[in-house]
Amino acid sequence: MHAEICEDTVILNQWHPISSTDDLKNHKQITTMLLEEKITCKKNSNGKYFVWKSIDIKKKLLPIKIAYGYLWTSLGTPPTDLFSFPEFYEIDRRNVATGVFGVNISAGRTIENFLDMGHFPFVHTGVLGEEPHTEVKEYDVSICETNDEILATKCQFYQPQAAVISSKGAEVDYIYRIPHINCAILYKSSPVDKKRQDAIIIFVQPVSQEIVRAHTGMCIIDDKSADKDIRLFQQTIFGQDKPILENQFPKKLPLDSRAETPIRADKSSIAYRRWLSQKGLTYGVIPSEDNNLFEVM
Amino acid sequence: MKLALSKWFPVASISDLPYRHIFQGQLLGREYAIWKADDGNINIWENRCLHRGVRLSIGTNEGFELKCQYHGWRYANRTAGCTYIPAHPADAPARTICNNTYTCQEKYGMVWTCETPIGDVPDIKGFKSFTVLRPIPINSAYKNVRNFLSSKEIPDHHMLRSKQTEFWRFKTNAGNLLSLVIQPQSGNISILRGIYNLKTTGTEKLRVLKYYNSLMTKLRDEIESQHLPKLHERNPKISKLADDLSQFPTLSDQKHNLRVSVSEKVKLSDNIVKLKLKSIKKQLPTFHAGAHIDIVLQNGLIRQYSLTNGPGETDHYCIAVKIEKHGGGGSKIISENISVGDIMAISAPHNSFPLLRNSTHIIFLAGGIGITPMLSMAKAMHSMRQSFELHHFTKSNDKEAFSHDFASFTNKVITYNDLSINQSLTTIKSLLKKPKFSNKIYVCGPGEMIQNAIKIGLEFGWNESDIHYEYFKNENEIHKNSTFKIDLARSAMSLEVPSGKSVLQILKENGVNLVSSCEQGACGTCKVRVIEGKIDHQDVFLNSLEKEGQNIMLTCVSRAKSKRLILDI
Numbered sequence: 001m002h003a004e005i006c007e008d009t010v011i012l013n014q015w016h017p018i019s020s021t022d023d024l025k026n027h028k029q030i031t032t033m034l035l036e037e038k039i040t041c042k043k044n045s046n047g048k049y050f051v052w053k054s055i056d057i058k059k060k061l062l063p064i065k066i067a068y069g070y071l072w073t074s075l076g077t078p079p080t081d082l083f084s085f086p087e088f089y090e091i092d093r094r095n096v097a098t099g100v101f102g103v104n105i106s107a108g109r110t111i112e113n114f115l116d117m118g119h120f121p122f123v124h125t126g127v128l129g130e131e132p133h134t135e136v137k138e139y140d141v142s143i144c145e146t147n148d149e150i151l152a153t154k155c156q157f158y159q160p161q162a163a164v165i166s167s168k169g170a171e172v173d174y175i176y177r178i179p180h181i182n183c184a185i186l187y188k189s190s191p192v193d194k195k196r197q198d199a200i201i202i203f204v205q206p207v208s209q210e211i212v213r214a215h216t217g218m219c220i221i222d223d224k225s226a227d228k229d230i231r232l233f234q235q236t237i238f239g240q241d242k243p244i245l246e247n248q249f250p251k252k253l254p255l256d257s258r259a260e261t262p263i264r265a266d267k268s269s270i271a272y273r274r275w276l277s278q279k280g281l282t283y284g285v286i287p288s289e290d291n292n293l294f295e296v297m
Numbered sequence: 298m299k300l301a302l303s304k305w306f307p308v309a310s311i312s313d314l315p316y317r318h319i320f321q322g323q324l325l326g327r328e329y330a331i332w333k334a335d336d337g338n339i340n341i342w343e344n345r346c347l348h349r350g351v352r353l354s355i356g357t358n359e360g361f362e363l364k365c366q367y368h369g370w371r372y373a374n375r376t377a378g379c380t381y382i383p384a385h386p387a388d389a390p391a392r393t394i395c396n397n398t399y400t401c402q403e404k405y406g407m408v409w410t411c412e413t414p415i416g417d418v419p420d421i422k423g424f425k426s427f428t429v430l431r432p433i434p435i436n437s438a439y440k441n442v443r444n445f446l447s448s449k450e451i452p453d454h455h456m457l458r459s460k461q462t463e464f465w466r467f468k469t470n471a472g473n474l475l476s477l478v479i480q481p482q483s484g485n486i487s488i489l490r491g492i493y494n495l496k497t498t499g500t501e502k503l504r505v506l507k508y509y510n511s512l513m514t515k516l517r518d519e520i521e522s523q524h525l526p527k528l529h530e531r532n533p534k535i536s537k538l539a540d541d542l543s544q545f546p547t548l549s550d551q552k553h554n555l556r557v558s559v560s561e562k563v564k565l566s567d568n569i570v571k572l573k574l575k576s577i578k579k580q581l582p583t584f585h586a587g588a589h590i591d592i593v594l595q596n597g598l599i600r601q602y603s604l605t606n607g608p609g610e611t612d613h614y615c616i617a618v619k620i621e622k623h624g625g626g627g628s629k630i631i632s633e634n635i636s637v638g639d640i641m642a643i644s645a646p647h648n649s650f651p652l653l654r655n656s657t658h659i660i661f662l663a664g665g666i667g668i669t670p671m672l673s674m675a676k677a678m679h680s681m682r683q684s685f686e687l688h689h690f691t692k693s694n695d696k697e698a699f700s701h702d703f704a705s706f707t708n709k710v711i712t713y714n715d716l717s718i719n720q721s722l723t724t725i726k727s728l729l730k731k732p733k734f735s736n737k738i739y740v741c742g743p744g745e746m747i748q749n750a751i752k753i754g755l756e757f758g759w760n761e762s763d764i765h766y767e768y769f770k771n772e773n774e775i776h777k778n779s780t781f782k783i784d785l786a787r788s789a790m791s792l793e794v795p796s797g798k799s800v801l802q803i804l805k806e807n808g809v810n811l812v813s814s815c816e817q818g819a820c821g822t823c824k825v826r827v828i829e830g831k832i833d834h835q836d837v838f839l840n841s842l843e844k845e846g847q848n849i850m851l852t853c854v855s856r857a858k859s860k861r862l863i864l865d866i
Contacts, residue, residue: 112349118384122369132655132683133735134369134383244367247352249328249345261347261394265384 006035008283012076014181017203017215018051019071020097033207035075035283069095069217070203083149083179087187087199087219096227098216098234105245106284107182107204107212108253108276112269113241114184114202115176117157123240126160130169133158136265143275150178150275152268178272181281182206190221198222200234209284210251214238256288303415304463306480307407307490310429314339314408319363321354324410326483328352329399331408334374334609335360341410342377343397346370353396359680361609372396374609378583386655395583405429405492421464423474423494428505430491432480433513437520439481442489445520446477451512475509489513553593553642555581557614562637565617565698569666570632571605574614574641581611586677587670587767588646590614591814600627601815603669604646605702607676614643617698619666647814649821649838650767652677656737659685660728662750664742665692670767671741672702679706688713688728690721690742721746725753732759740766744837761842768837771818771854775835781857785809785866786828800852800862809866811852818854825852830862 006012018032019041029042031054038054039062049066051073052059065072068088088095103110113119118136120129139155155174175187175197182204187197199219204212216234254260255277262270277288308322314333321344322329328344330353344352346365353372357364362371362380371381377396382388402409404418406429435442446465454467454475465477474494479487491513497505561573589603602616620632635641652674659678661671668689678685686709689699693714703710713724729738729750738759740750747766754764778796783803785792794803801823804811813823818836827850834844836851843849850862 118368121383122367131369131383132386132657135386135655136384243355244351247355247366248350249352250350254350260350263348263382263385 006037006075006283008281009076010279010281011035011181011206011283013074013078014076015065015072015074015078015082016182017070017072017205020069020100020215020217021066021071022069022097023100024049024071032205032213034073035206036208037075039073041071041073068201068203069097070215083147083183085179085185085199085201087197093219093221094223096218096220096230098218098231099238101214101216101238101242102207103212103214103242103245104210104251105212105248106210106252107206108272108285109245109248109251110204110212110214111178111182111184111202112253112272113245114186115152115178115268115272116266117155117174118265119244120157120159123244124237127237128159129157130160133169138264139267141267141271143271147179149180150176150268150271152176152271176268178268178275181276181279192221196221206284250286252284252286254286256286259286302412305402305409305411305414305418306463307409307478308341308480309408310432310490311403311406311408312429317358317360319354319356319358321352322408323482325481328354329410330354330356330363332358332363334358336374336610336612338374338612339401339403339408340374340377341399341401341408342372343399345396347379347394347396359609361607361680371608373583373611375611376580376583378611380583380585380608381654383654386653387651407490419464421466421476421492423466424476424492425494426496427492427494428497428502430493430509430513431506432488432490433510433517434482435487435489435517435520436485437487438485439479439487441523442479442487442520445516445523446479449516449519451516489516553591553599553644555579555643555645557581557641557643559635559637559639559641560613562635566695568620568692569617569695569698570620571615571617572631572635574616574643575612577640581614582645583611584614584646584673585648586652586674587650588648588673589650589670589814589820590616590646591644592616593642594627594630598627598630601820603650603673605669605672607673608680614646617666617669617672644814647812647820647822649824650741650765652739653737653765654678654681654683655735656763657684657735658733658737659683660736660738661685661687662725662728662738662740662742662746663687663689664740664746665690665695667740667742667746667767667769668699669741671739672699674739675706675709676702679709685709686711688724690716690724690746718745722749722753725750726757729754729757729759732757732763736763738764740764741769744768744770744772761840764840766840768819770815771835771837773818773835773837775818775854777856779833779856779858781859782861783857784861784863786863787866794856799854800850800856800864804852804866811866813853816853818851821851823852824849826865828863828865830857831859832856832862833858 016034018034024043031038031040040054041051043049049064049071051062051064062073063078065082067082068085121131121134137156140153142151144151153175156171158169159172160169173189177185184202186200190196190198201217203215206212218230255273276285306324308324308329309320309331313320320331322331330342330344333339344354346353348370349367351365351367353363353365356366361374364371369383370379373380377398379394399410400414402418405427409418453470457466457468463478467475475491477491479489482488491509493505556577557574558577559572560575563571565571584604589601591599591601593599605615605617618628618631621628650670663671675687689712691712691714696712696714738754740747747768751764780796781794783792783794783800792803792807794800801813811823814820819838821838827848832847832850833856835854838851
């Protein structure tokens, strides 16, 4: 079977995460897949990174960027800058790469699941949510025009174990940012410092239209927990999401409003689908047939 | 693949559907979630939650409802109508969100379906009793398997002529019969299913199963060696949503268009009669706990009654009616003039007393016949294994009336007989004295009882938004002596409401079909959003917070204090 060749310039011209810099420390050379293309990356003894298409015998170098603990590359003409994520550079924070997960689903479905609060009581039972506290309260969604990113604010959800120290459940505040078509960042109040927020990231690497590698990480104010425990927590959460994601059909994200029934809780996913439609993305999605985009919320 | 849409195909063996299981079947590329409800009804649904496309077969079979694994959406037995969306506990799903269902018949130990059936699953001659064989999946297209079976000699079996080309019949050397049928699962996978014409048990059954398992496996190996299985993409067929599910819901006058027949009339006590209503032709619409229906009585009277059904009981509606000796006549007609077999016109269920299932505990307070919506709610809570208590204030001669409905949760029901008003107040006080986080109160009964319960609740520090109630009727005096204008924001109409007429009447006279039910400010069916203007509330449906909010009104009784109201219709 021949792999399809990606011709979608919207996706080709993006920066894509391909490996955490941590993982490259111990490898001289690794290969991975990006948009059905085999890619090789290498870190030399001087600490410089190199990325090229594995089939290219001339090893023509692809553009690279090192940011937020990851090595990024592009198969097209990427923008000069990657989105901003200032919290990553705050000195008193710990940045923990919590693992990469292979999932048989499109990037869009993976991002939508990350934005979704409604599934907490059913998929992350006892951790991020718990029946009967299932209500998704009204929240705000906006598109920030200067940065071209989606912002969901005033999100609140009942969490059984709001903080490590508390035994009672409580409402937790969340902010979601989608600064890149395949990346999202979630901010939630830090149990250590009420005024500041922990950030949880997901950077999705599209291996093909229906397979991804989801890179996850945490950028937190916590000097107590061991890295191992933080990773274990995130891996438990993702391990709960993976079987759900892999049972979604179609695997590509449908952008047509007639494909699936949205409710008010899905405001952010509706905004995300509309945003992708407006960008003209065709890779990993089922484009809207009628160009009749979603009703403005 | 072109196959007649009117052909029946098997999609599962009955043994694939044990208690509370969901089986994943497939036919012609379409995936099904196949499940048996506790009442024995077998459902064949598209294997996809309408919300975010997750396979329903990874969800749970709750007995009468199927619950999606992703967001806990619940779908009712038979109708596949969505009964509950946990993310918005306050909304009874406003639109009829309904999954795609497929025809189902049980025959020869298998579950059969058909896209557009003409008639039933055909009879196979000589199979009055049978043993169902173990199905064998084959990596080959339907037509290859068919051609193979038509041309191939099966050892020790002689093919018999058959009118239906789908069923191959063979006679064994010993004189018994074998019938084979092919289920076209998808483009390149078929399932060979068979039955043997003797009912077998014990070691004899094992012998038959083993013999045919090995025979059919040999057939599979031969078919697969002739036709190399092709790799194929898994692209299950998916139906698009109905137009009305992807668009803004429109209002329409669908009042009283259901026809039901009275299938049971039972006296529950001296004063209470239960009616069981069965649909005449169509499937009855999905209802949500707390819903009521309008019933049109013979003399043109229209009355509202709460459904007392448990979740997923979708083959009938049940109501309980208190016979008022000096009442408005509705209950008298039901008690005296209606009998089993009568045809009645009813409305689809409305729900303005929805059950919010996002509380850790619910205290239900029911006065007299006000128990009816709570029967349905308590049954729903019980089936979801949620915590609740039900207090029923009643007369001693009615105390046994609902014991059958309480049967599965008697430990959660307390009945109080013949209490005086003061005794009732003391009891309600002791029940409500400790408000707790995420607890709720539901109250239904006589007006005075509701008012007292609200007052007591507020005194003890309950949030008004955690006290839910439903009045039977609006006992307040309603004035109609103001004159004002209404502007309809979405219909771009401007209308005058004169004194003596209600907003609802004026809307209907001008062709705006707003759904209404009790028309006396008690049921909440005709509520609309108000964008601008000061409302003169006269209903007993909205709570005081909602009334102060000034952005929602009941058009049947409420009027304007300002000169103009802008309505969101």
